[in-house]
Amino acid sequence: MAGPRPVVLSGPSGAGKSTLMKRLLKDYEGVFGFSMSRLNMLPMLLGATLLPVADVFSSKDVVMSTAISEGRKVTCPPDYHYTTREAMQEGIDNGDFIENAEFSGNLYGTSKSAIEDVRAQNLICILDVDIQGVRNIKKTDLDPIYISIQPPSMEILETRLRDRQTETEESLQKRLEAARQDMELSKEPGVFDVVIINDDLDKAYEELTAILIDEIKKVQEVKS
Template identity: 50%
Template sequence: MVQKGPRPLVLCGPSGSGKSTLLKRLLKEFPDKFGFSVSHTTRGPRPGETDGVHYHFTTVEEMKAAIDRGEFIENAIFSGNMYGTSKRAVEDVRRQEKICILDIDIEGVKQIKNTDLDPLLVFVMPPSIKELERRLRGRNTEDEEALKKRLETAKKEILYGQEPDNFHIVIVNARIKEAYSKLRDFVSQNMVEKKSEPEATQE
């Protein structure tokens, strides 16, 4: 069980959908309102990444043991590496009296739905697979085989994201400014506290 607190905000979407950019804008605009849950991973740090800031870097053995001890809310394997969100990572944000933001994949979303966290779920998707491929190729970080795997995974993720009731809102990120405006409106309506009124009713 994770201690009670504000409903977490979950951002999910294919690699290249722009969810990380949206997340950074939200944290920048509301630094006192939101905090980012730092995930664990068994992959090695990339240039510029800091342990405890971008990820908690760990070993396969250590992470498997922690999962067996029930210390993780969700975990998944992506490109041969393990990723996951620990209960402590969420609690660390809540201790700061902030709303916890999680950036997780489809498998993580399925798992977090089975917890008592009651998260608000946002799916970010590209305007098309063709545009997603253009963005991924523009990064120039992967070979052709890895790129094809990412696109195949993205197609499955988009199908899941578009299924009714899997997410509270689906945001098509064609232009980052418009996509962020939709995310901001959704957050304002559902998460930013409003002054209590005598006649107000609780959901």
Template identity: 45%
Template sequence: MSSSKFLVNGPRPLVLCGPSGSGKSTLLKRLFDEFPYTFGFSISHTTRAPRANELNGVHYHFVDHQTMKEKIANDEFIETAVFSGNTYGTSKAAVRDIQQAGKVCILDIEPQGVEQIKKTDMNPILVFNNPPTIKDLEIRLRKRQSETEETLQKRLAAAVDEIAYGLKAGNFHKIINNIDIDDSYIEFRDFVVDELKKQEAKGVTIRWEQ
């Protein structure tokens, strides 16, 4: 991918990776609630159909396969990944919009995307959110009632590979073992804030308030 040179100004982006159902959304919601002016979420593009509670431009940018192919061919993405027959991608424009607002860009991406971003000059802070067990993950996904049995089994199979990748030494700067959500959030928040303070010490401006 020719996006290896994507020099960013301002704070380092924050990448949060982990299996679907591992609690990433809860961690991020609490982070945004506590620091409403500091972070901005990069909304990904996807070719999958929206779920019942999902809105276009809020949860994802929902596009058809042909549009996605054209955008990839035009080098509009920093990273892309394929899961269960659908393509997901982080657009350069989405990240730039957040940076231009003076915020820390947060990306929720798959291991495929993490590997691609590592090859850019974005220098992200990399965090892996590890669920207690695969069984716990299955229970959480079933409670959503948003999956068919086929897609659920695909997600669980993918989760095994994601966890193996996430726990491999050197792939992430921080691993959150998300057993208790309250404890996990404190650990996650404290790590992120500490990393941002280190950047401030080097002269990078971090937006904490309005």
């Protein structure tokens, strides 16, 4: 398939995936598209009865669009695709989604075709997925580069998560338990192409860009 290979970024919550991604998007504008597979933008859609099929949008300027749901105006990320619940459920049953979740009565998910669309637009699609997402992607022919971002230790991960001040004690403990499992799984041979230990941020970023540089160049060459 033409276009740059997608990139899977996986690893425990707090390992630094978003921090590294933000830097990539800033340094290489117009090169990456990414999937909001962690459903970060969900609150914006909570009022909607519309059902996104695919939650992929590009790193180019994001212009929010609006839709009318039950007589109310709701703000939507622009590149969400919407469908009926029945059609979406059928897609999930057919294995067309690499991730899906139900939240407040709405179904959300990332479809394989949406990832292929990003690739067809000459953008590197970044997929921020958990280990289950990694396993699902392995069953497809999407052929991404699999990268695991890991913290230097559980102690440092806990400190970073506490300092980020985004967690309750309960959610923190859940994330730490999931992190223990993730750290073990990342060591399994053949799961990831590369495991980056995010100790020094600059060094981790250097390692990440070194892995991605061939795909970045591909995008830039087509553009020029």
